[in-house]
Amino acid sequence: MDQKNSAITEAMIEEIIARHFNSLPEGQAMQQCPVYERRVDVLALSGAELWAIEAKLSDWRRAVQQAFINLPASDRSFIAIWEPNVGRVDLAVLDHYSVGLISVGTSPATCAIVHMPSESPHRNSIMIDRLKARFATEGAKLRDAGKLAGAPSAKPPLFIPLKRAFFDAFERGAKTTEYRIYGPRWNESTCPVGRPVVLSLGYGKAHRLHGTIRSFTRMKRPEKLPGWIECYGAGEGRVAACIEINVSREPLGHPL
DSSP: OOGGGTTOOHHHHHHHHHHHHHTSTTEEEEEEEEETTEEEEEEEEETTEEEEEEEESSOHHHHHHHHHHTGGGOSEEEEEEEGGGGGGOOHHHHHHHTEEEEEEOSSGGGOEEEEOOOOOTTOOHHHHHHHHHHIIIIIHHHHHTTOSTTOOOSOOOEEEEEOHHHHHHHHHTSOOEEEEEOSSSSSTTTSOTTOEEEEEETTOSSSEEEEEEEEEEEEESGGGSTTHHHHHOSOTTOEEEEEEEEEOSSOSSOOO
Protein backbone atom coordinates (compact mmCIF):
# COMPACT_ATOMS: atom_id res chain seq x y z
CA MET A 1 0.00 0.00 0.00
CA ASP A 2 1.24 3.51 -0.85
CA GLN A 3 2.43 5.50 2.15
CA LYS A 4 -0.06 8.26 1.34
CA ASN A 5 -2.87 5.69 1.62
CA SER A 6 -1.64 4.02 4.82
CA ALA A 7 -3.85 6.08 7.15
CA ILE A 8 -7.10 5.48 5.27
CA THR A 9 -9.18 2.36 4.67
CA GLU A 10 -12.03 1.59 2.30
CA ALA A 11 -14.36 1.32 5.29
CA MET A 12 -13.41 4.89 6.24
CA ILE A 13 -14.16 6.07 2.70
CA GLU A 14 -17.60 4.46 2.92
CA GLU A 15 -18.23 6.17 6.23
CA ILE A 16 -17.21 9.60 4.89
CA ILE A 17 -19.51 9.24 1.87
CA ALA A 18 -22.44 8.12 4.02
CA ARG A 19 -21.92 11.00 6.44
CA HIS A 20 -21.91 13.46 3.55
CA PHE A 21 -25.21 12.29 2.11
CA ASN A 22 -26.81 12.08 5.54
CA SER A 23 -25.84 15.72 6.17
CA LEU A 24 -27.72 16.93 3.06
CA PRO A 25 -31.30 18.22 3.36
CA GLU A 26 -32.43 15.90 0.54
CA GLY A 27 -29.91 13.13 1.09
CA GLN A 28 -29.76 9.86 2.96
CA ALA A 29 -27.33 6.95 2.85
CA MET A 30 -26.90 3.42 4.15
CA GLN A 31 -23.73 1.31 4.07
CA GLN A 32 -23.23 -2.31 3.02
CA CYS A 33 -26.74 -2.72 1.64
CA PRO A 34 -27.67 -6.18 0.31
CA VAL A 35 -28.63 -6.10 -3.38
CA TYR A 36 -29.05 -9.33 -5.31
CA GLU A 37 -26.52 -11.73 -3.72
CA ARG A 38 -23.92 -9.11 -2.86
CA ARG A 39 -23.61 -5.86 -0.93
CA VAL A 40 -23.29 -2.33 -2.27
CA ASP A 41 -20.79 -0.21 -0.33
CA VAL A 42 -23.13 2.79 -0.12
CA LEU A 43 -26.69 3.30 -1.35
CA ALA A 44 -27.68 6.95 -1.27
CA LEU A 45 -30.75 8.99 -1.99
CA SER A 46 -29.92 12.22 -3.83
CA GLY A 47 -33.20 14.04 -4.11
CA ALA A 48 -35.51 11.65 -5.98
CA GLU A 49 -32.66 9.53 -7.37
CA LEU A 50 -31.05 6.41 -5.96
CA TRP A 51 -27.28 6.27 -6.34
CA ALA A 52 -25.11 3.17 -5.87
CA ILE A 53 -21.50 3.84 -4.86
CA GLU A 54 -18.51 1.48 -4.71
CA ALA A 55 -15.56 2.74 -2.67
CA LYS A 56 -11.89 1.98 -3.30
CA LEU A 57 -8.56 3.45 -2.24
CA SER A 58 -6.97 3.16 -5.68
CA ASP A 59 -8.22 0.04 -7.55
CA TRP A 60 -10.65 1.95 -9.73
CA ARG A 61 -10.88 -0.80 -12.37
CA ARG A 62 -12.23 -3.25 -9.79
CA ALA A 63 -14.61 -0.57 -8.58
CA VAL A 64 -15.91 -0.04 -12.13
CA GLN A 65 -16.66 -3.77 -12.42
CA GLN A 66 -18.71 -3.59 -9.23
CA ALA A 67 -20.40 -0.33 -10.25
CA PHE A 68 -21.42 -1.84 -13.58
CA ILE A 69 -23.20 -4.66 -11.74
CA ASN A 70 -25.10 -2.01 -9.77
CA LEU A 71 -26.60 -0.32 -12.85
CA PRO A 72 -29.96 -2.19 -12.73
CA ALA A 73 -30.39 -1.31 -9.03
CA SER A 74 -29.74 2.43 -9.26
CA ASP A 75 -30.65 5.58 -11.14
CA ARG A 76 -26.91 6.35 -11.34
CA SER A 77 -23.88 4.28 -10.42
CA PHE A 78 -20.61 5.70 -9.10
CA ILE A 79 -17.17 4.73 -7.93
CA ALA A 80 -15.63 6.68 -5.04
CA ILE A 81 -11.84 6.97 -4.96
CA TRP A 82 -9.50 8.38 -2.34
CA GLU A 83 -8.67 11.91 -3.49
CA PRO A 84 -4.89 11.51 -4.11
CA ASN A 85 -5.63 8.65 -6.53
CA VAL A 86 -8.44 10.21 -8.55
CA GLY A 87 -6.06 11.30 -11.31
CA ARG A 88 -5.37 7.66 -12.17
CA VAL A 89 -8.95 7.03 -13.28
CA ASP A 90 -9.63 6.85 -17.03
CA LEU A 91 -12.83 8.85 -17.56
CA ALA A 92 -13.30 7.33 -21.03
CA VAL A 93 -13.70 3.92 -19.39
CA LEU A 94 -16.27 5.36 -17.01
CA ASP A 95 -18.25 6.82 -19.92
CA HIS A 96 -18.19 3.46 -21.70
CA TYR A 97 -19.78 1.74 -18.69
CA SER A 98 -22.09 4.65 -17.68
CA VAL A 99 -20.32 5.03 -14.32
CA GLY A 100 -19.57 8.25 -12.42
CA LEU A 101 -16.68 9.28 -10.17
CA ILE A 102 -16.68 10.80 -6.68
CA SER A 103 -13.51 12.11 -5.05
CA VAL A 104 -13.28 11.53 -1.29
CA GLY A 105 -10.98 13.31 1.15
CA THR A 106 -10.66 13.23 4.92
CA SER A 107 -14.08 14.67 5.80
CA PRO A 108 -17.64 14.68 4.41
CA ALA A 109 -17.17 18.24 3.14
CA THR A 110 -14.38 17.10 0.81
CA CYS A 111 -16.62 14.75 -1.19
CA ALA A 112 -17.00 16.05 -4.74
CA ILE A 113 -18.44 14.80 -8.01
CA VAL A 114 -15.59 14.62 -10.51
CA HIS A 115 -17.57 12.91 -13.27
CA MET A 116 -21.38 12.79 -13.45
CA PRO A 117 -22.65 9.69 -15.27
CA SER A 118 -25.67 9.42 -17.50
CA GLU A 119 -28.74 7.78 -16.05
CA SER A 120 -28.39 4.03 -15.80
CA PRO A 121 -29.25 2.43 -19.17
CA HIS A 122 -30.16 -0.83 -17.40
CA ARG A 123 -32.25 0.49 -14.50
CA ASN A 124 -34.85 -1.84 -13.09
CA SER A 125 -37.62 0.43 -11.81
CA ILE A 126 -39.20 -2.29 -9.66
CA MET A 127 -35.90 -3.05 -7.93
CA ILE A 128 -35.15 0.65 -7.44
CA ASP A 129 -38.57 1.34 -5.93
CA ARG A 130 -38.05 -1.53 -3.47
CA LEU A 131 -34.67 -0.15 -2.43
CA LYS A 132 -36.10 3.35 -1.98
CA ALA A 133 -38.83 1.86 0.20
CA ARG A 134 -36.10 0.31 2.36
CA PHE A 135 -34.88 3.81 3.16
CA ALA A 136 -38.33 4.74 4.36
CA THR A 137 -38.33 1.87 6.86
CA GLU A 138 -34.81 0.85 7.83
CA GLY A 139 -33.39 4.37 7.41
CA ALA A 140 -36.08 5.87 9.63
CA LYS A 141 -35.43 3.28 12.33
CA LEU A 142 -31.68 3.93 12.26
CA ARG A 143 -32.13 7.69 12.33
CA ASP A 144 -34.55 7.45 15.27
CA ALA A 145 -31.98 5.34 17.09
CA GLY A 146 -29.22 7.84 16.28
CA LYS A 147 -27.20 5.24 14.40
CA LEU A 148 -27.39 6.58 10.87
CA ALA A 149 -23.86 7.63 9.91
CA GLY A 150 -23.60 11.38 9.77
CA ALA A 151 -27.23 11.95 10.66
CA PRO A 152 -27.73 15.70 10.82
CA SER A 153 -28.57 17.46 14.04
CA ALA A 154 -31.72 19.51 14.48
CA LYS A 155 -29.84 22.56 13.17
CA PRO A 156 -30.43 23.35 9.48
CA PRO A 157 -27.54 24.50 7.27
CA LEU A 158 -26.06 27.82 8.41
CA PHE A 159 -26.79 30.48 5.77
CA ILE A 160 -23.97 33.01 5.28
CA PRO A 161 -24.53 35.79 2.69
CA LEU A 162 -21.32 37.27 1.31
CA LYS A 163 -20.14 40.21 -0.75
CA ARG A 164 -18.69 39.38 -4.17
CA ALA A 165 -15.03 39.70 -3.14
CA PHE A 166 -15.40 37.32 -0.20
CA PHE A 167 -17.57 34.83 -2.10
CA ASP A 168 -15.02 34.71 -4.94
CA ALA A 169 -12.21 34.20 -2.41
CA PHE A 170 -14.00 31.19 -0.90
CA GLU A 171 -14.66 29.82 -4.39
CA ARG A 172 -10.97 30.11 -5.33
CA GLY A 173 -9.85 28.56 -2.05
CA ALA A 174 -8.03 31.75 -1.07
CA LYS A 175 -10.36 32.24 1.92
CA THR A 176 -11.30 29.51 4.39
CA THR A 177 -12.51 31.48 7.42
CA GLU A 178 -15.48 33.83 7.72
CA TYR A 179 -15.39 36.58 10.38
CA ARG A 180 -18.54 37.88 12.08
CA ILE A 181 -19.25 39.88 15.24
CA TYR A 182 -19.52 37.44 18.13
CA GLY A 183 -23.00 37.45 19.64
CA PRO A 184 -26.41 35.73 19.58
CA ARG A 185 -26.22 35.03 15.83
CA TRP A 186 -22.60 33.89 15.66
CA ASN A 187 -21.31 31.83 18.59
CA GLU A 188 -20.28 28.32 19.66
CA SER A 189 -23.90 27.18 19.83
CA THR A 190 -24.97 28.41 16.40
CA CYS A 191 -21.69 27.45 14.71
CA PRO A 192 -20.83 23.95 16.01
CA VAL A 193 -18.17 21.90 14.26
CA GLY A 194 -19.76 19.74 11.57
CA ARG A 195 -22.79 21.95 10.93
CA PRO A 196 -23.57 22.26 7.19
CA VAL A 197 -23.02 25.72 5.69
CA VAL A 198 -24.41 27.52 2.64
CA LEU A 199 -22.23 30.39 1.41
CA SER A 200 -24.30 32.64 -0.84
CA LEU A 201 -23.41 35.54 -3.10
CA GLY A 202 -25.84 37.99 -1.56
CA TYR A 203 -29.28 36.57 -0.88
CA GLY A 204 -29.97 35.07 -4.30
CA LYS A 205 -29.87 31.36 -5.19
CA ALA A 206 -27.83 31.59 -8.40
CA HIS A 207 -24.37 31.46 -6.80
CA ARG A 208 -23.86 29.27 -3.74
CA LEU A 209 -21.16 27.12 -2.19
CA HIS A 210 -21.71 24.29 0.27
CA GLY A 211 -19.52 23.04 3.10
CA THR A 212 -19.28 22.29 6.80
CA ILE A 213 -17.85 24.10 9.80
CA ARG A 214 -14.34 22.83 10.57
CA SER A 215 -13.59 24.95 13.65
CA PHE A 216 -14.90 27.90 15.65
CA THR A 217 -12.83 30.33 17.73
CA ARG A 218 -13.24 33.76 19.30
CA MET A 219 -10.72 36.56 18.79
CA LYS A 220 -10.37 39.76 20.80
CA ARG A 221 -9.11 42.89 19.06
CA PRO A 222 -10.06 41.70 15.57
CA GLU A 223 -9.14 44.97 13.80
CA LYS A 224 -6.21 43.32 11.99
CA LEU A 225 -8.30 40.54 10.48
CA PRO A 226 -8.64 40.81 6.67
CA GLY A 227 -11.71 42.82 5.71
CA TRP A 228 -12.78 43.51 9.30
CA ILE A 229 -12.50 47.32 9.24
CA GLU A 230 -14.19 47.51 5.83
CA CYS A 231 -17.17 45.49 7.08
CA TYR A 232 -17.54 46.47 10.73
CA GLY A 233 -15.50 49.61 11.31
CA ALA A 234 -12.99 50.21 14.10
CA GLY A 235 -15.29 50.03 17.11
CA GLU A 236 -13.63 48.99 20.37
CA GLY A 237 -14.57 46.05 22.57
CA ARG A 238 -15.82 43.83 19.78
CA VAL A 239 -14.99 40.13 19.61
CA ALA A 240 -14.76 38.24 16.32
CA ALA A 241 -16.44 34.92 15.67
CA CYS A 242 -13.96 33.04 13.46
CA ILE A 243 -15.75 30.33 11.48
CA GLU A 244 -13.41 28.02 9.56
CA ILE A 245 -15.25 26.27 6.72
CA ASN A 246 -14.46 23.25 4.56
CA VAL A 247 -15.93 24.14 1.17
CA SER A 248 -16.96 21.42 -1.27
CA ARG A 249 -15.88 21.84 -4.87
CA GLU A 250 -19.35 20.66 -5.94
CA PRO A 251 -22.24 19.75 -3.67
CA LEU A 252 -23.58 16.22 -3.79
CA GLY A 253 -27.32 16.24 -4.04
CA HIS A 254 -29.58 19.11 -4.93
CA PRO A 255 -28.86 22.75 -3.99
CA LEU A 256 -30.98 24.48 -1.38
